[in-house]
Amino acid sequence: MAELTLKQVRKSFGALEVIKGIDLEVASGEFVVFVGPSGCGKSTLLRIIAGLEESTAGTLTIGGKDVTYAEPSERGIAMVFQSYALYPHMTVAENIGFGLSLARRPKAEIAAKVAATAETLQLTQLLERKPKALSGGQRQRVAIGRAIIRDPKVFLFDEPLSNLDASLRAQMRLEIADLHARLKSTMIYVTHDQVEAMTMADKIVVLNGGAVEQIGSPMELYRTPATPFVAGFIGSPKMNLYGGETARRMNCTTYGIRPEHIRLSEGAGQWQGRIRHLERLGADAILYLDVPELGEMVVRAEGETPFAPGMTVWANPVEGAEHRF
Amino acid sequence: MRSVRPYVTGAIALAVAAVIFVMPFVFVALQAVKSKSEASRLDFELPEHWLFWDNLIAVFKARDYQLALAYFNSTLITVASVTILILLSAMVGYVMQRRKTVWNRVASIALFMGLMMPPAVVPTIGLLQEIGLFKTMTGMILIQVAYNLSFSTLLYRSFISTIPRDLDEAALIDGAKPRQIFFRVILPLLKPVTVTNIVVQSIAIFNDFTNPLYYLPGKENVTVQLTLYNFQSMYTSQYNLLFMNILLVTIPPLIVFIFFNRQIVAGMTAGAVKG
Amino acid sequence: MTETRPRSRKSPYPLWFFIPAAIIYGVLFLVPTVSSLWFSLTRWDLSTAEFIGLENFQQFFSEPFLVKGLVNTLIYAVTTSGLKTVCGLLLAVLLTSNIFARGFLRTLVFFPVLVSTIGIGITFTVMMHPTKGIINVTLETLGIPGPGWLTNPALALFSVALVDVWKGVGLATLIFIAGLAAISPDYYEAARIDGATRLQQFFRITLPLVRPATVIVVTLSLIGGLRSFDLIWAMTRGGPGFSSDVIASVIYKQYQAGFYGLSTAGNVILFALIAIIILPFTLWFNRREVEE
Numbered sequence: 007m008a009e010l011t012l013k014q015v016r017k018s019f020g021a022l023e024v025i026k027g028i029d030l031e032v033a034s035g036e037f038v039v040f041v042g043p044s045g046c047g048k049s050t051l052l053r054i055i056a057g058l059e060e061s062t063a064g065t066l067t068i069g070g071k072d073v074t075y076a077e078p079s080e081r082g083i084a085m086v087f088q089s090y091a092l093y094p095h096m097t098v099a100e101n102i103g104f105g106l107s108l109a110r111r112p113k114a115e116i117a118a119k120v121a122a123t124a125e126t127l128q129l130t131q132l133l134e135r136k137p138k139a140l141s142g143g144q145r146q147r148v149a150i151g152r153a154i155i156r157d158p159k160v161f162l163f164d165e166p167l168s169n170l171d172a173s174l175r176a177q178m179r180l181e182i183a184d185l186h187a188r189l190k191s192t193m194i195y196v197t198h199d200q201v202e203a204m205t206m207a208d209k210i211v212v213l214n215g216g217a218v219e220q221i222g223s224p225m226e227l228y229r230t231p232a233t234p235f236v237a238g239f240i241g242s243p244k245m246n247l248y249g250g251e252t253a254r255r256m257n258c259t260t261y262g263i264r265p266e267h268i269r270l271s272e273g274a275g276q277w278q279g280r281i282r283h284l285e286r287l288g289a290d291a292i293l294y295l296d297v298p299e300l301g302e303m304v305v306r307a308e309g310e311t312p313f314a315p316g317m318t319v320w321a322n323p324v325e326g327a328e329h330r331f
Numbered sequence: 332m333r334s335v336r337p338y339v340t341g342a343i344a345l346a347v348a349a350v351i352f353v354m355p356f357v358f359v360a361l362q363a364v365k366s367k368s369e370a371s372r373l374d375f376e377l378p379e380h381w382l383f384w385d386n387l388i389a390v391f392k393a394r395d396y397q398l399a400l401a402y403f404n405s406t407l408i409t410v411a412s413v414t415i416l417i418l419l420s421a422m423v424g425y426v427m428q429r430r431k432t433v434w435n436r437v438a439s440i441a442l443f444m445g446l447m448m449p450p451a452v453v454p455t456i457g458l459l460q461e462i463g464l465f466k467t468m469t470g471m472i473l474i475q476v477a478y479n480l481s482f483s484t485l486l487y488r489s490f491i492s493t494i495p496r497d498l499d500e501a502a503l504i505d506g507a508k509p510r511q512i513f514f515r516v517i518l519p520l521l522k523p524v525t526v527t528n529i530v531v532q533s534i535a536i537f538n539d540f541t542n543p544l545y546y547l548p549g550k551e552n553v554t555v556q557l558t559l560y561n562f563q564s565m566y567t568s569q570y571n572l573l574f575m576n577i578l579l580v581t582i583p584p585l586i587v588f589i590f591f592n593r594q595i596v597a598g599m600t601a602g603a604v605k606g
Numbered sequence: 607m608t609e610t611r612p613r614s615r616k617s618p619y620p621l622w623f624f625i626p627a628a629i630i631y632g633v634l635f636l637v638p639t640v641s642s643l644w645f646s647l648t649r650w651d652l653s654t655a656e657f658i659g660l661e662n663f664q665q666f667f668s669e670p671f672l673v674k675g676l677v678n679t680l681i682y683a684v685t686t687s688g689l690k691t692v693c694g695l696l697l698a699v700l701l702t703s704n705i706f707a708r709g710f711l712r713t714l715v716f717f718p719v720l721v722s723t724i725g726i727g728i729t730f731t732v733m734m735h736p737t738k739g740i741i742n743v744t745l746e747t748l749g750i751p752g753p754g755w756l757t758n759p760a761l762a763l764f765s766v767a768l769v770d771v772w773k774g775v776g777l778a779t780l781i782f783i784a785g786l787a788a789i790s791p792d793y794y795e796a797a798r799i800d801g802a803t804r805l806q807q808f809f810r811i812t813l814p815l816v817r818p819a820t821v822i823v824v825t826l827s828l829i830g831g832l833r834s835f836d837l838i839w840a841m842t843r844g845g846p847g848f849s850s851d852v853i854a855s856v857i858y859k860q861y862q863a864g865f866y867g868l869s870t871a872g873n874v875i876l877f878a879l880i881a882i883i884i885l886p887f888t889l890w891f892n893r894r895e896v897e898e
Contacts, residue, residue, distance in 0.1 A: 058500050079506035091497035095519045105505035108515075152505070340705050351772070352714045355729055358740065373738050419630070422623040430619035438624065441636060447880055449833045450635055451642030451873045452857065453650075453866045458638055477634035480627060499618060509618045538722045540836045541854075545861075559724050560840065570732065577725040584720045592713070595720070596780060 007191045008069030008082065008159035009034045010055070015064030017050055017216075024050055026216040027064070032160075032194065032209075037186050040196045041203040041239070042213035048196045049164060051213070055194065056085050056162050069159050079105075084153035085162040088169065090145045092137040092152075098124070099133040102151045123155045126188075142170050143178060150185065163195040167202065179205060200240055204228075212236050234260040234331050243292060243304050245329070252300055258330035265292070265306040267327035270313060275320025279303060284315050295321065359581070362574035370571035386575040394565075397550070398558055398576065405555040407468065408543075409536045412475035413529055416483055419476065421525070424487025425517055429499070445481030452545050459546065471547045475536050483528055490524040491517070527594040534584050534595075555580055639877075646871035651864065662871035671848040675856040675872075678763055679879065682838075682852055683831030685764070689771040690827045691820065694778025699812065701779065702786050712783070716776035723773070727840025730769045731756060756842055759849035766841050766850060770834065778823045785819025786812070825884060832880055853879070 010032040017025035025047045032038050040048040053059040055066060057078035065074045073081040092101050100107070103120045124130045127147045137145055146166060153161055163182070167175045183206055186193055197203055203210050204224045212219040212227065212235070220232040224240075231237035237245045245262045253261045269275075270293070279295035282302075291311045295303040305321060313319060362370045363386060365378040391398050427435050455474070456465060464470030494517060502512045540556040547554065553561075562576050588595060646662055648655040666672045701712050718726065733740045734755035742752025755765040793811045802810065835854035838844065844851035844859065851859075853876050860869035 056500075056504065058503070078500075078504045083504070085501070085504050087497050087501060089495060089497050091495065091501035093498060093501075093516060095522075104502070108506045108511060152501075156505075340700075340703075342706065344700060344705055344711060345707055348711055348714050352718065355726075355733065356717075358733065359725075359729055373732060373735070373740060374743070375740070419627040423627045426619045426621065426623045430617055430621070432621065434621065434624060438628075441631065444639070445631070445635060447829055447884060448639060449854070449873065449876050449880070451638045451645075451870060453861055453870045453873070454638035454641045454645055455634065457866075458633070473630055474634055477630050480631050480635075484627070503618055509616075509620045512618060513623075534720055538720075540722075540724050540840075544858075556722060556724050559722065559728070563728055563840075573728065577722070577728060580722045580725050584722070585717075588717065588720050596716075 007034045007189075010069075010160055010192060010194070011065075011067040012051075012055075013065045013067075015051070015054060015061045015066065017047075017054060017059065018062045024216045025054070025061070028218055030211060030218070030221070032192060034192055035190045037193045037195065037206060037208045039203040039207035039210050040194065040213055041198065041200060041210055042219075043239075044198060045215075046213040047216040048198075048213050052085075052162055052164055052194060052196045055160070056083055057081055082159035083162055084156040084158035084160075085164065086146070086149045086153050086166045088165040090137075090149040090166075090169075092145055092148055094137055097134050097136055098129060098140070098148050098151075101137070101148055102129075102155055104152070105156055119155055123151045126154070127151050143174055146170070146178060147181075150182075154189070159192065161191050161193040163193065165197055166195075167197070167199070182206065200242065204240065210240075212239060231262075231329065234262065237262045237329055237331070243306065246300075246303050248300055256328075256330060260331040262329035262331065263323050264327065265304040267324040268303070268305045269322045269324065270305060270307060270311075270319045271322065272319060275322040277303070277321045279319065279321060281313055281315050281317050281319060284311075284313070295319070297321070356581075359574050359577050362570055363578045364575075365571045367569050367571050370574065371568060373570065382571070386571055387579070390572050390575045390579065393562075393572070397553060398555075398579070400551075401553045401555045401558040404468065404552060405537055408471055408475060408554065409533050412472045412479070412536055413532050415472070416476045416479055416532060417525055417528060420480055420483035421487050421518060421521060422513065423480075424484045424489075425491055425513060427484070428488045428491040429496070442481040442484055445478070446485075450478060456545065466547060466549050466552060468547075468552060471543060471552070474542055474546055475539070478542065479532055479535070483532065486524060486528060487521065490521065494520050526591070527597050530587060530591045530594045534587060537583060642870045642873050645867060646874040648867045649865075650867040650870070655867070658867070662868045663875070665868060666871060666875060671851065672856060674848050675844075675851040675853050676875070678850065679832055679852040679854075679876075682763060682767055682770075682834060683828050683883075685767045686770045686774070686831040686834075687824055687827040689767070690775050690778040691823050693771065693775050694823055695782050695816070695820070697775065697779040698782030698786055699808070702783055712779075715779055718773045719776040721773075723836040724840045726769065726773050727837050730772075731841045734765060757846060759846050762842050762846060762850040766838050769841065770831070770837055773837070774827065774830070778827065781823050781826075782816065782819050785816045785822075788818075789815045821888075825887065828883060828887075829880060832876065832883070 010030075012028055012030040015025060015028045016023065028051065030038075040051060042048050050059060054061050057073070057076060061074065065072060067073065068082055071082075093104065096104065099117075099120050102123055103116045106116045106119060120133070121130070124133055127150060129144070129147055129151060132140060132144060132148075137148070140148065149166070166182075167178055170178060179202060182195075186206075195202075195206060207224055209221060210224055210227055211221050214235050219239075220227060220236045222230075227236055227240045231240060231245075234247055238247055241264055243265045245264045246268075247260055247262045249260050253259055277297045277300060279297035279300075281293050282296050283294040285292040285294075286309065289309045291307045291309055293305045293307060293311070293313060295305060297303045303321065307313070358375070361375060361378070362373065364381050364383045366380065366382055369376070369378055423438065426432075427438055459465035459470050459474075462470075464473065498516055498520075499512055502516050507515065538556065539554075540560065543552075543554040543557055547557075559576050559580050562573055645655060647657060647659060649658050649661075650656070666676065697715060701708055701715070705711075734742075736742060736752065736754045736757050739752075739755070741755070745752040753761055756762050789812065793815070794807055797807050797811055833854060834852060835858070838850060838852055838855055839858070842850045844855040853872050857869050857872040857876070860866075860872060
């Protein structure tokens, strides 16, 4: 494992700048997640680190070595693609061992290493199968195996769970987290799903429009978002954000309060609103309020909340949980 | 009553198709096994003795086993040109599809010209003479490659777009050099198209008459189609041998067709869509 | 340890992959094709070329046998293309309907496409013999006088065209079958509900929706027809006289006679014909597709 540094990395496609001067330090063994909406540049950044795209400016260092111009295979990285990119005409064993075969390692060595890698991922029974005979989760493990066998300094994951269904996704999240705990490798993980980001990351890099909005641990981003974008991106349901008149009254440009930080009462409170819609999820309930001076307000309450649509209630922010930008 | 309709129309269609499409082949086969005198009547009477082997041997022996030499030449030309063609056109189709380069436009236009425009024969002969490849097998093979490159390349370019780029990138990360990506990842995945291509091209090149006529005249380099053509004037009275020759020339494509029916159909339709 | 390599890294798709093919294709096809434009303006014997301007072309448009070749080429191309398109479509409709032995019939119809043209040519020449040929013999037993298929100058070209269609209709049928398969059955069902007859369905639904296949068939068969040589050469050698000559056979005959410049001019005229006919046609089709 190794540390990774990005200094003032930029990327332009013609006149369009998609990565705008990014600085990043990743410590050895850290699990870093790049997160952001579609088109924010997170995949491009990952591909620049991998060497599949070339940066227009800036430097990249892995393990102290400047790899800005190095070939992908010479950077000490391995990548798990969103589509897994398994070679369809090769068996699982051949897929995993392909890199070694290209390097003309002796057959015995390749076989031994492949067997060992397969063992750690419970793929031993599947070694002679072709990718099309595997399930989604199995294919992903083969893709991970192909990466592990390279003994890379940095693992790169490009939205690996996007192609899986919800239940499988939760299971694979755990597996990847376990993998990280076991190997203690530096891992960079790209996703648009903030749940994956929050649950897996040591450090999250929130990207928007090619620039870094904020870098921090999951809870840092949750408790102290630096910008309204980060505030609205992290946390589900989304933070209530208000600009204009409301914000000015609160002495800021944007005022934010999370749905889970609002308490409702039938008596009195800061805002009065009518419950337009109520979703009962069992443990929680999500209420959608129409507040005259604010607009819509989303509130999270206990599952057995006594309130019902149509009722008028009072809402109060929790002490210290308000955000002013 | 309604369920009989398909059978009735089918039967009529079968009968008509049999007359129109099958009858000429039956005619050929019949004359091919008759004796010289019977064949000269050119009718549908069954032969008295089935002279299949006698006629076959006679045709092969004709003019110092010219047909055997012709078969050898035709096969050599077909195999060599198809092999070179597959390799070269896959390489071009691959880079055309994957790489953004100004040469793609140039190549596209050049290839489309090849699909439509007839080759300028006399200048080509002049050129071949200059290089010293006129009337040589090598020259003929290279000509076949050149003339069939367009179709083959466009076929590959179209098919390669279905191979995800991810695979190229994964191979890159695994340490593959560009040459290795092509030969170890891409080419194996092109197998279905390659089979179709081989079949379609082989039949076309084997049946080609015009190009050997221009570029490979002469007895030593005779091809199967040329022999058949020459046979016509040689054996004006020996219809049985003439038709045996036709039968022999028809059989290779027939065999290929029986085994590769699916691929041929796929190849012809794909080529048409491309065209 | 810093690498100081040039900024732009090599693409994993090497340009040199173009080179072998480019050499063969360029030298053996492109160069002669381009140079033919020059050589068509010369009197030429492969070692010396004497510039004579448009004389060769003038000859083509004045000498009766050369003009006949030009005209024949057009007639042949249009006839074979038209017949292949119409018959191909009708056959395709038949072979996609619910008849017995459908697959077998498709194979039967397609097989001639794969067979040696020379073989077909010889076979039909024999069958078309005015007195001994099986066709005329059969017609005679039916009481119809059989024409001189290949001996009558007025008929020769058409006889060859018929054989060409026989041989090539299978490919047209194949393409049309693919085109028909692409038409959603929903259209026909809606039409049936609206009360359309089979004939109406054919003209209002099938014909318009099969247009992409039609264009392909027409284009391919036109180009093939314009360039046709093998069959004509095998059956008539351009005869009787010059009545069934086409540009391709003229090119060969002039080459045989040593008039290389004239022969090459024939090639240039053929290019021009193909370009003139195909280009506007494809443009017209593309515009109509956009309109839809």
